[in-house]
Amino acid sequence: MKVLIIALVILSTSAMAAEPTQKRQQALKNILKHDCGSCHGLTLKGGLGSSLLAKDIANKSDDFLVETILKGRKDTAMPPWQAFISKQEAFWIVQKLLRKKDQEK
Template sequence: MRFVWLIALLCNVAVADAPNPQRQQELLNMLKHDCGSCHGLPPKGGLGPSLMPEALAGKSDELLLDAIQKGRAGTAMPPWQPFLNVEETAWLIRQLRQGFGQ
């Protein structure tokens, strides 16, 4: 019974981390138009690398979160921290890993 309680608690935390539906649409629009302008549509790469699930498979969430939040010096990748909080960035990473834009 304790195991079931733990799973329910973890599911509630995962749902709580998701932005509200309106913000989700804003984030998906940002992903498509802003990120897509460099990473391509679908995001198979362009000026920036591919964001397809198979390209992200070997990269940790922490690495991706850092790249999105802080940008990458010496590249065209800007920091998105002024526009995205950590929870929104993590939500976008989950969308990319699930194949957004395919």
């Protein structure tokens, strides 16, 4: 029991800093392409959902974007993803989207 509590404390304090495992990163990339891509476009430049290109989201706060991914957006088609994606993972996705700036065509 004691070990479990210690493990939980360590997990929760390192949650934002730690990156998802390589395997999970690959799974998240697949989700981004296939699930998010179905609305935001395969190249994420927008479709039914808004553009997720770095230039279009850079002016919004990371927290706001993470919240949108986890909770969805009321009265829009954007669904909540918290059953599939943790806060740490949503944060990783946002950082990834923002870093894509260099690769834009």
